Amino acid sequence: MKRFLPAVVAVLVLVALAVVLRDGDRPPERHVPLGAAVSTRWLDSDARYRRVIARNFDSVTPENELKMAYTQPRRGRYDFGPADRVVDEARLRGKEVRGHTLVWHGQIPRWVTRGGLGKRALARVMREHIATVVRRYRGKVHEWDVVNEALEDFGGWRPSVWYRTLGPGYVEQAFQAAHAADPSARLYYNDNLGRDRAAKWLAIRRLVVYLKRQGVPIHGVGIQNHVTTASYPGREEMETNLRLLEKLGVDVQITEMDVTTSQGPSEDALGLQARAYRDAAEACAAVRACKRFTVWGVADQFSWRGGHERPLLFDSHYRRKPAYAPLREALGGSG
Numbered sequence: 033m034k035r036f037l038p039a040v041v042a043v044l045v046l047v048a049l050a051v052v053l054r055d056g057d058r059p060p061e062r063h064v065p066l067g068a069a070v071s072t073r074w075l076d077s078d079a080r081y082r083r084v085i086a087r088n089f090d091s092v093t094p095e096n097e098l099k100m101a102y103t104q105p106r107r108g109r110y111d112f113g114p115a116d117r118v119v120d121e122a123r124l125r126g127k128e129v130r131g132h133t134l135v136w137h138g139q140i141p142r143w144v145t146r147g148g149l150g151k152r153a154l155a156r157v158m159r160e161h162i163a164t165v166v167r168r169y170r171g172k173v174h175e176w177d178v179v180n181e182a183l184e185d186f187g188g189w190r191p192s193v194w195y196r197t198l199g200p201g202y203v204e205q206a207f208q209a210a211h212a213a214d215p216s217a218r219l220y221y222n223d224n225l226g227r228d229r230a231a232k233w234l235a236i237r238r239l240v241v242y243l244k245r246q247g248v249p250i251h252g253v254g255i256q257n258h259v260t261t262a263s264y265p266g267r268e269e270m271e272t273n274l275r276l277l278e279k280l281g282v283d284v285q286i287t288e289m290d291v292t293t294s295q296g297p298s299e300d301a302l303g304l305q306a307r308a309y310r311d312a313a314e315a316c317a318a319v320r321a322c323k324r325f326t327v328w329g330v331a332d333q334f335s336w337r338g339g340h341e342r343p344l345l346f347d348s349h350y351r352r353k354p355a356y357a358p359l360r361e362a363l364g365g366s367g
């Protein structure tokens with residue numbers, strides 16, 4: 033018996049080694065957090081709204097409260113009341129907050145859009161705005177959509193007040209200002225896919241390449257994904273393009289998904305919707321750089337796209353719709 037002992041030990045060691053190596057090869061279990069855009073409009077008035085968010089989502093994005101029209105309605109006069117409300121509620125419930133958004137052509141105050149601010153003045157306004165907002169939420173908001181929708185549907189620069197006054201350099205300046213205000217924040221460029229998705233994917237990639245080459249502190253790209261059941265990026269398109277972005281050295285996220293149902297065949301609209309959500313979620317889960325998946329609202333009746341479109345994961349009675357479970361499953365369970 034003693035003779036065989038070394039051989040037995042050797043076999044056991046080999047088996048143990050094989051098990052360890054195989055486990056080492058297996059990718060660790062992945063759970064992509066699920067977020068929702070939330071609004072102060074219902075946070076205080078609707079307890080069910082609060083409860084559904086608390087129970088079903090891992091993170092929140094203030095739907096409007098961090099946009100410039102809210103945070104700096106008058107020049108130099110900041111109002112953080114509504115944003116604080118969302119951030120405090122989220123932290124109370126242990127949810128992360130996405131900061132949306134610092135520089136955008138939409139929902140900016142009239143004193144900015146009216147024009148009349150020259151290049152130097154507007155550049156200063158932008159930098160100070162970013163510094164003030166990002167600093168205020170340092171340690172509470174760890175990721176920001178620094179610039180939103182700088183590109184048009186077919187890939188050209190959008191002629192926003194920022195672009196017209198400051199030129200394309202405004203994007204770089206915005207990221208630098210955000211980085212200086214909170215060096216540990218994850219900084220995102222956020223955009224939609226427009227009417228020509230191929231052109232837009234390409235334009236977003238080119239922007240990232242350009243910014244990276246300049247040494248701009250950009251860490252991620254957010255894809256909004258406001259779609260319809262009649263037209264949405266399928267699993268393959270989404271995965272391929274997220275991967276191409278990953279190769280450029282940035283993280284990615286789905287940041288604002290909703291799926292309207294009035295276009296396309298009306299029978300089984302909610303089934304088609306579930307598929308659109310699942311496709312995007314599977315693509316995100318398959319790409320290591322995809323860090324979060326956010327839907328743009330909680331329950332249908334409050335959606336910016338209109339309640340009749342039924343675009344979200346909960347119906348107007350706060351019941352889970354067919355899209356919820358497969359989406360969660362695709363993202364790797366409810367964590």
Ligand code: XIL
Pocket residue numbers: 095096180256288336
């Ligand atoms: C929308 C909000 O949902 C609406 O409540 C508001 O009236 C307009 O803006 N892309 C974005 C989001 O980046 O900020 C927009 O949110 C939807 C489109």
